Amino acid sequence: METLAFILTAVTLIGLALAVVFARRPVRSALALIAALLVVASAFAQNEAPYLATLQVLVYAGAIMVLFLFVIMLLNLGPEPRLGLPAAWGLRLSGAVVAMGTLIPGVLVASSPVVTQRVLDGSVGHIGALMFTRFPFAFESISLILLAAVVSAITLAMERPV
Amino acid sequence: MTFAVTHDHWLALAQILFFVGLLGALLRRNALVVLMSIELMLNAGNLTLAVYGHRYAMAETHVIIFFLLAIAAAEAAVGLALMLNISRTHDTLNLDAMTSLRELL
Numbered sequence: 001m002e003t004l005a006f007i008l009t010a011v012t013l014i015g016l017a018l019a020v021v022f023a024r025r026p027v028r029s030a031l032a033l034i035a036a037l038l039v040v041a042s043a044f045a046q047n048e049a050p051y052l053a054t055l056q057v058l059v060y061a062g063a064i065m066v067l068f069l070f071v072i073m074l075l076n077l078g079p080e081p082r083l084g085l086p087a088a089w090g091l092r093l094s095g096a097v098v099a100m101g102t103l104i105p106g107v108l109v110a111s112s113p114v115v116t117q118r119v120l121d122g123s124v125g126h127i128g129a130l131m132f133t134r135f136p137f138a139f140e141s142i143s144l145i146l147l148a149a150v151v152s153a154i155t156l157a158m159e160r161p162v
Numbered sequence: 163m164t165f166a167v168t169h170d171h172w173l174a175l176a177q178i179l180f181f182v183g184l185l186g187a188l189l190r191r192n193a194l195v196v197l198m199s200i201e202l203m204l205n206a207g208n209l210t211l212a213v214y215g216h217r218y219a220m221a222e223t224h225v226i227i228f229f230l231l232a233i234a235a236a237e238a239a240v241g242l243a244l245m246l247n248i249s250r251t252h253d254t255l256n257l258d259a260m261t262s263l264r265e266l267l
Contacts, residue, residue, distance in 0.1 A: 006167040010175050021186035033198050040205050047216040064238045071242045092188040100181045118219040142232045149236030156243035
């Protein structure tokens with residue numbers, strides 16, 4: 001059952017990611033990205049992170065992707081004439097392949113067995129307690145970052161700069 | 163379908179997802195699609211963290227992913243405001259057309 005769920009998740013996730021990258025219309029990229037983010041939420045749930053799965057649906061697939069769709073509608077983007085390959089695309093492609101090749105040893109090292117006595121508690125209560133006891137400084141910094149992002153986004157998007 | 167799913171399979175899936183996002187970020191010329199590819203890579207990173215959190219039974223990784231979600235929201239807001247600004251000043255979202263910083267050199 002777990003295996004079947006994993007295979008379904010993997011196939012749909014990779015297919016949707018390829019659709020994001022290779023769709024010619026930006027709207028289709030965005031819609032495929034929404035579906036891909038929902039599949040990532042299911043991957044979170046399968047790794048015993050139910051709270052994160054909920055957040056992923058609400059914040060990512062909900063709020064962030066609505067922003068993307070709004071911008072696509074505002075800019076009225078049509079289809080691109082062809083999948084325009086950039087200059088030196090062979091160099092870029094091989095750069096990506098080499099960059100990913102350097103990560104493969106990390107995955108291989110990770111495959112040693114783990115002996116742990118603890119049980120993962122991904123509930124809202126436990127995560128909230130951790131957030132306010134072990135990461136209070138990070139929590140406060142996040143509010144500052146969000147404030148800075150809001151101010152800069154409004155300033156950038158204004159017709160006449162201040 | 164008789165193999166057992168281990169954390170390595172999830173890590174490999176996250177790595178493939180990161181690779182597809184990297185391909186999109188390097189090969190596409192539409193700035194908006196590049197931004198979406200970067201979101202894909204960010205999600206691959208989040209998935210990796212969640213898998214390691216499951217593997218070592220550490221809920222701290224969940225807190226970190228929570229913060230990363232907030233940072234992703236901030237990044238998307240600023241990035242999309244930049245897109246609006248760029249399309250207003252350049253009349254295009256093609257990355258090859260944005261050379262004004264290079265011409266300063």
